[in-house]
Amino acid sequence: MNILFVADPLDSFKTYKDSTFTMMREAAARGWNLLACQPQDLHWQRGGQVSARMRQVRLTGRSGKGVTDWFEDTGSDVRALASVDAVVMRKDPPFDSEYFYATHLLERAEVEGARVFNSPRALRDHPEKLAILEFPEFIAPTLVTRSEADIRAFHAEQRDIILKPLDGMGGMGIFRVRDDGLNLGAIIETLNRDGAQTVMVQRYLPEIVDGDKRVLVIDGEPVPFSLARIPQGGEVRGNLAAGGKGVARPLTERDREIAAAIGPKLAERGLLLIGLDIIGTHLTEINVTSPTCFREIHDQAGFDVAARFISALEGRLGR
Template sequence: MKLLFIADPLESFKTAKDSTYAMMREAARRGHQLAACEPGQLRWASDGRAGGPVRARVRDITLTGDLHAWFHESAVRDVALRDFDAVLMRKDPPFDSEYFYATHLLEQAEREGARVFNKARALRDHPEKLAILEFPQFIAPTLVTREAQAVRDFHAQHRDIILKPLDGMGGMGIFRVKDDGLNLGSIIETLNLEGAQTLMVQKFIPAIAQGDKRILVIGGEPVPYSLARIPQGGEVRGNLAAGGKGVAQPLTARDREIATALGPILAARGLLLVGLDVIGEQLTEINVTSPTCFQEISEQSGFDVARRFIDALEAILAAG
């Protein structure tokens, strides 16, 4: 197969833990051809009468096996996306305007015959924090609002809350306000910009002390191990980017209940790979842009996540 990975610059990869690199490594092991580009290298053009296909300036690469100088670039080509067997959108958040525009180019490529994973429309339709609203039976008390008074009322009811921006990543911009309400007004002003920006507020879940669990769902089926990202040093955030410690552990009965309920629904919408975030028994986020933790789970549990992913990708492509 010929695979195109749309991602951040290859030179920025931290190969010891990067999930996109793990996908590439498994695909190369099976003899698949690899190419890569960045979203900014996608383009479409018309001559005024008809449009050509969505194209990209791509780098053909082979892997070296070295975690530092990890790839060799054999050629740079201008190629239509439909000429690849699969296009894997693996650009990291934030999901900003440029990411949004890229999904429209990818959707046009799909109309032209390209196979894109995760599907472009599904990426747009599942903003990672707001996607949980469809499944209220699995989430903690939650508020989405621009109104400062609504946040104050939510705090008065629940007393210990988490506030976060809708476009944050890696734990960025997350605040906890306890019963005393210390700095609540300042935090609201910081996050909602005097009513100009929507934020999410959730009841604090004490089980964060045992970790914010990342559950990977591939082709609608959960990986049997999660990665519990455990806060360190007085932090309330378990995100690895915020210094959390990752510990692989078998799925609990509740983890599996959530994953098996959501997995088939999300897979049917074109989401081949999903990362569910669960704290205790509550779903907190549905990650669809570039879910991670492949290598951490594989190294600690012995379960080869990348192999499961490429198996699922090959099966979908074989099915036509």
């Protein structure tokens, strides 16, 4: 059985915390043959199928901080995606034009018989910032707009707000503006570029000091532990990429309520794996491209997220 990971360059993986690596390790332990490529390796030509030059990967058993020899190439060849048993799309954001084009090639591969997780169409239909708009009962006061006047009116009403770009990742481009409105004009100019770009604005949630929880949901079922990403050093952002500290915690009743309402619905649309971001009792984002935190939850709480994921994938394949 062959499993293809469409991902970032393998040389860039930090195996001590990389969720895609834990997926690969679990799949290999179950006897899967590992293949890897990047989105730019995908191609299609009339008369043929969506194909890619795929690297055959063998894990060395080494991992951890500073480890670079965690894999070996055992060859490469061009194959149709429909010829492998499963394709796992794990390219990190940003969800830019090239990512968008890759989903179309992957969707064409599905027509040709490939099994792709997460569904390429579902990836396009659920942008990570905007997907929460389908579930207003769980979110804080939120505004999506290009209008500077609308943003100023929202600030006047809420008094303490968070502004962020729709295409950001890892906490990039997130600003807090308090009651005094200091630098609001400059921040609006930076983010919406004189009305050229849409901005999301949300009421500031003071519960962020206790962590921005990542709740992983696999095939509609929540992992029983979240990873609370706690801001450090006066930061407003809890993202691990922004220096947040990750602490595994059992799900709260509210976490489970949100996951139960959203998880099965999105699983039916082809989203085998999603990551719900929850601050306090409010949903803030739905991550669908390459949700992380597998390793931290496993290391701290002992729950093997990768095993749950590969079991769910095998279940979808009828194995």
